[in-house]
Amino acid sequence: MRYRITGLIFSAIFYTFLLSFLNVFKTNAASALAAWQVTSDGTLKFRTTPYADLEAYYQSGYGQKGDRIWIDFPGELTQPRKLVGNGPIQEIRLGKPYKGNTRLVVEFNPQVSLNPSKLRLLGTSPNLWELRFDGINLNGLKNIGEGSLIKPAKQITSNRSSLQSLTRPLKDFQFASLPTVQRGRFHIVIDPGHGGPDSGAVGINGLKETDVVLDISRTVARYLGDKGVKVLMTRASEIDVGLNQRVLMANRSNADAFVSIHANATRGFRRDVSGIESYFFTGFYGKKLASKIQDELLHVTPGSPNRGVRQSRFFVIRNTNMPAALIEVGFVTGRFDAKLLAQKSHRRKVAFAISKGILNYLKESY
Numbered sequence: 080m081r082y083r084i085t086g087l088i089f090s091a092i093f094y095t096f097l098l099s100f101l102n103v104f105k106t107n108a109a110s111a112l113a114a115w116q117v118t119s120d121g122t123l124k125f126r127t128t129p130y131a132d133l134e135a136y137y138q139s140g141y142g143q144k145g146d147r148i149w150i151d152f153p154g155e156l157t158q159p160r161k162l163v164g165n166g167p168i169q170e171i172r173l174g175k176p177y178k179g180n181t182r183l184v185v186e187f188n189p190q191v192s193l194n195p196s197k198l199r200l201l202g203t204s205p206n207l208w209e210l211r212f213d214g215i216n217l218n219g220l221k222n223i224g225e226g227s228l229i230k231p232a233k234q235i236t237s238n239r240s241s242l243q244s245l246t247r248p249l250k251d252f253q254f255a256s257l258p259t260v261q262r263g264r265f266h267i268v269i270d271p272g273h274g275g276p277d278s279g280a281v282g283i284n285g286l287k288e289t290d291v292v293l294d295i296s297r298t299v300a301r302y303l304g305d306k307g308v309k310v311l312m313t314r315a316s317e318i319d320v321g322l323n324q325r326v327l328m329a330n331r332s333n334a335d336a337f338v339s340i341h342a343n344a345t346r347g348f349r350r351d352v353s354g355i356e357s358y359f360f361t362g363f364y365g366k367k368l369a370s371k372i373q374d375e376l377l378h379v380t381p382g383s384p385n386r387g388v389r390q391s392r393f394f395v396i397r398n399t400n401m402p403a404a405l406i407e408v409g410f411v412t413g414r415f416d417a418k419l420l421a422q423k424s425h426r427r428k429v430a431f432a433i434s435k436g437i438l439n440y441l442k443e444s445y
């Protein structure tokens with residue numbers, strides 16, 4: 080009896096040992112990342128095992144966090160570490176967010192705004208890669224890196240098409256994280272407030288409501304369109320469209336929801352007043368639509384007060400015959416909000432938040 084228990088314990092220990100031994104072999108394959116460097120001309124270069132299966136991502140900053148890009152490599156990193164950046168780069172991190180993987184993160188300063196549509200990971204040879212940070216201020220950037228980009232061992236053959244297959248755009252992490260709805264099923268009307276001779280509110284440093292809301296609305300239309308939602312915009316350029324006309328367009332469209340996008344102002348130009356508010360006129364669905372958007376807007380504007388989801392009799396939400404919301408994305412007259420709304424990168428975050436709110440609403444209402 081005693082012997083048998085000892086035997087069991089022994090085999091348990093033995094199997095545990097064997098399993099962990101096998102695990103080491105299964106998941107601790109060496110990292111495909113061999114060397115990397117950020118050069119002073121604003122290029123991330125790195126060397127990998129030939130034809131490594133990489134994933135490259137971009138994520139726009141959040142509050143005090145700057146924009147960042149990261150590359151995931153197969154094979155596990157042995158020693159996670161951080162390197163202090165310089166110039167536009169805040170920090171470079173090497174980590175293993177999950178077992179058997181290596182992640183190289185380049186995080187930029189909060190004031191740097193990358194253009195995600197221009198970010199492209201280029202395979203320049205089967206084991207060498209380049210990613211250029213175009214259109215940003217490179218002042219003060221010095222070379223940072225680890226290891227040698229020159230492969231000492233045998234030459235690797237390549238041809239043009241094999242290299243082309245290595246080149247890829249960076250995936251927009253935030254866009255990838257937008258909720259998914261059935262493609263082609265939903266129809267939304269986006270109404271950018273004001274336009275043309277009617278500039279709407281004019282705020283600090285001449286910041287115009289019409290410009291802010293048109294830029295945000297266009298991005299919302301693109302995000303929703305990419306998710307398979309049909310979008311009708313009441314105006315897509317700087318033209319004046321009457322309120323009646325906006326309502327008529329919406330009511331003829333048979334849309335599932337109507338979202339009017341505005342920026343706020345105080346009568347007395349009070350710079351101390353900032354905040355986010357969303358309006359509905361009536362009904363459970365209108366309130367739900369406004370609430371879903373308000374929730375997401377608060378996530379991308381930390382520090383701007385939550386002025387709540389309110390009922391109001393604004394013409395466009397009172398006369399449209401589908402669930403409707405009117406969103407105030409912040410005060411162009413408010414010191415805090417105006418500084419944010421003047422930034423393209425912030426307007427992109429606001430557009431992301433409004434899109435996410437709309438998609439959440441559609442997902443939960445149908």
Ligand SMILES: [Zn+2]
Nearest residue numbers: 272279341342
């Ligand atoms: Zn307005």
